[in-house]
Amino acid sequence: MxxxxxxxxxxxxxxxxxxxxxxxxxxxxxxxxxxxxxxxxxxxxxxxxxxxxxxxxxxxxxxxxxxxxxxxxxxxxxPAIDTLMEVKQSDLNTINDPGGALSNILSPDTGREVLPSQVQQMLKLLHRNNISNYQLSNQYEEGLGIQRIIEGIWPIKIEPISSYFIISHNEIDDFSSCERIDETKDVVLVYCN
Amino acid sequence: MWYLFTAINTGKLLLLISSGFVFLLGQGWLITGPLLHGSLITKRRNIQPIQEIPLMLTTGLIINYGIILFFQTLDISLIIGSIVSISGLFCWVVSIFKNTPRQFLTQALFFRWIGISFVCLLFLSPILTKPLTAWDARSIWFFHAKMIYYANSIGQFAGWQHPSVSFSHIDYPKLVPAIAAQVANLVGFWNEYIPKASLFFMLVPATIWLFTFARHTFSFGILLLLLPFSFSQWIWNGYLDGYFALYFSLAMLLFGRYIKFSRPIDLISGFSCLFVLLYIKNEGVLALFSGLCAIILINILFRKKIHFSRKLILQRGKYYLAGLVAILPFVLWSIYKQNWNLSNDLEIGIQSWSRIVSRLNDGSYKLVFVMVFKQIEASLIMLGLIYFTSAANKKAFVGESLPALVAAGIFCLGIIIIYLLTPHDLVWHLETSVDRLMLSVNSCIYIASFFILRSLENDQTAYQNLE
Structure with missing residues (x-):
């Protein structure tokens, strides 16, 4: 059944x-x-x-x-929850220090500290000496770091005809015939005729 | 003293952002007004501002970009843009006074505006207070903005042909870089923060559109969590993939609502989102194609409902004009690219076929499929489960979800083909981009899931008649 x-x-x-x-x-x-x-x-x-x-x-x-x-x-x-957490943290930081945040936003040239230290030094050298174009030594021309140099230093441009070279301290011997213009901890600015 | 300084800076920032929006609204009305109402100074349809304003802002973004491309110099384009904007604003204000909407600010609408402000303000801080650190943001999008700003021009003088910038994908569209350069030009300096305000100008219209779907339902909460919040840092790090996915999915949301209610504003808004995609990234062409395919499919499947749009397209010249304005910046930039020899790194052409064939033969296509699938796995699980729930509950197929699914499928296929033809190392190309590119596919799948979930909620008043 x-x-x-x-x-x-x-x-x-x-x-x-x-x-x-x-x-x-x-x-x-x-x-x-x-x-x-x-x-x-x-x-x-x-x-x-x-x-x-x-x-x-x-x-x-x-x-x-x-x-x-x-x-x-x-x-x-x-990542919705992570985003909420990150947004919350950022908002709290701004609320805690609105003056600092606004000052960063509304002042010229702020935020350059995100650039690699060597790029910051290059920028400093070029500005200090009023240089309008430059060339890079082989050490700096290789690798992806060159993108940070080019965009970080813009509007000062790399020009193949420039007599100003940005080199590192260990390349000084390769540029012995050039005049040393200025230097920082890692970077040297030389003038080659 | 500190308080005074902070108050002044807050005022400056508010002034900058609000004047930016007013500028875009004025320009946008010159196209949106005739398009929606057939007149610049008379509102013939009672369309809620919550639907009209994002359309005006998006149209304003396109018109502003067109003006910059046409006049090239930032200063001149800003003056011309301001004249255009003031005339548009004048007409808009007249139209508001002549015909105040019947439901200008009901309680429901008031809470929607509160929600919009809350979400936008939540993102304002990460957008503006985090400096530009992401790779593509620095090397591509905001580098282009910097080039435009320092040259005071989007033209050849910006340095597009300079040999040192060849790494920067110079041929990419310039909508966001142009706005960023405009912002920097207005404040008079460059830094790593303020040009990012351009991202906020992109976020606000999208958020307003999102809130036109707001209801006291679980599905809307999920939609809100999925769309802006699941994009994570792509909203504020300066990459444009998050905004691309946001506008692509919004177009599908609006097309979905168009299927349900056949309201022209949804169709027009959907198209304006698709047109904006053309100016965000090169993939916009593929997205526009996918969107159009979705619309054609809807046309075939929902013949009766689309009858209106056919009449709309065939009989009214104003739509041709609006379409022309929307496509003009794309044409202009294409001409410039050709004249200045700015080529794309993908080298798409006859030679692409040989790369596709070789990748199909050597089995590397499997890698593409695996990596793409891994990215969309979770959203497919979501869609699958919600579909099975719908089927188990004996619900009919939800037509609104169709555009999103069709567009996601075509877009995904297009991206797979792009990976197959890439001249770059395939593994490198996949590893550096597949997660970002699949954001758009994921978000379209989320939209389809949202529509099915909404139908499961069995909320007959799910859509409030906004018109």
Whole structure:
């Protein structure tokens, strides 16, 4: 008798297109969880299995569960919370010292301390000696650091015809025929005819 | 004395920012007014300021950029821009006095403006008080701004052809650098902080648009967390990828609402967001293409609803004019690029095919797919789960989510093709950019999820009729 009932239930279940659709969705969800397992995303697998079970037990899914699901993803898989923390910290810093923040914003040439120390020294040398163009020694021309030099020192430009060279202290011998104009801790400005 | 100094500086900053917005509003009204109301001085439709103002600001950004590109000199473009802006402002004020909106400031609208101010002020500090340290911000976007500022020109004199700046992707669009240079020009000096005010001018219209979707619902809270807040430092570090993703996803949000209510302002606002993308990054062309494909698909699927827009496009010259104004800066910059031989580092052309074929043959395409998938995995999980919930609750497919999904798919495919044809080292190119570029795809998937979640909330009044 029980087997007959079960058989009837299964037959009725598969005759309903709605149920078939649901079954297809559940299978797809299970397949998705499985693929995530093989991709090595254990966190997502746990999440999908939890979701699948909730969906099977409780249909229609209560809006609170949906809310919880979304919150979990937003909290763990996006940087939204970190952003909120960072924004909060920045706002608190500004509130604590509005004068300093405003002074930075509304004064010329502020913020140059973000440049690498050597670029700051180069800038100082070029400004102190009123130089309008320059060349870099091989040591400074190589690598990505040249981008910081070019943009940091702009509008003073690198020109291949310039007689002013920015070199490091250990390159002095290579520029022995040039006149030493000025220097800082790491950088030397020379004039080569 | 300290208090006085701080108060004066606060006043200066407020004056600078508010005059910037007034400047953009005035310019924007000259296009927005005729576009929405068919007149500069008469408001024929009762459209809420919360929907009109971001459109005016965005249009103002494009017009201002067009004026800078056309006149090239910063000083002259500022004078011309001010004249244009004052005339626009005059007409706008007349239109407001002639026809005060019926619901200018209801309680709901008041709270929306409070929300907008709160979110914008939250981001103002990180934008303005953190100096420019990020690599692309210094080497590309704000370096271009510095070049424009010191030359007092966006033209050839800025130094685009100088051999030393070839690393700086000189061909990139100049909307944000131009505004940054304008800001520096107004205050009269350059530093590593104040040019970043240009980012704030980009953030405000986007935030206002976001709040046109505001409701006392969970879905709106999630939307707010996902859109500006999940972009993290991309909002304030001087990279433009966050703003690109923000405007791209906003376009999809607005197109989604257009499907539901067929209100022209949503379609126009969506297009204005897409046009702004052209001037933020080179990927804007791909985003515009993706957006247009999404619209064409909607046209096919929702034929009845789009009937209005067809009539709108075919019968009214003003839309052609607005389109022309929107596309003109792109054309101008393309002409300049050609005349000044500013080429793109991707070297897109016939030779690209051989690179694509070679990457398909050597299996490096797998790396592209894996890295791209890793970036969008979490948002796909979100979309998948919300879709299955919707299906389990026997909800019909949510049509509003379609533009976002179509645009995200096409944009993602386009980016994959760009990685396949890149002349750079593939691993380096992927590692340095895939997270930023996929922000746009992620945010479009978030938008699709938002629409499905909203339909699950079963809130029939989810959209307040704003018109």
């Amino acid at each position: 029980k087997i007959k009932k079960l058989k009837n239930y299964i037959t009725n279940y598969f005759q309903s297109s709605d149920n078939l659709k649901q079954l297809a969705h559940f299978s797809l969800l299970g397949f998705w969880g499985l693929s995530q397992f093989f991709l090595g995303n254990k966190y997502f697998v746990i999440f999908i299995v939890f979701f699948l079970l909730t969906l099977i037990i409780s249909r229609p899914l209560p809006s609170r569960i949906v809310t919880l699901l979304f919150l979990v993803i937003v909290f763990f898989a996006t």
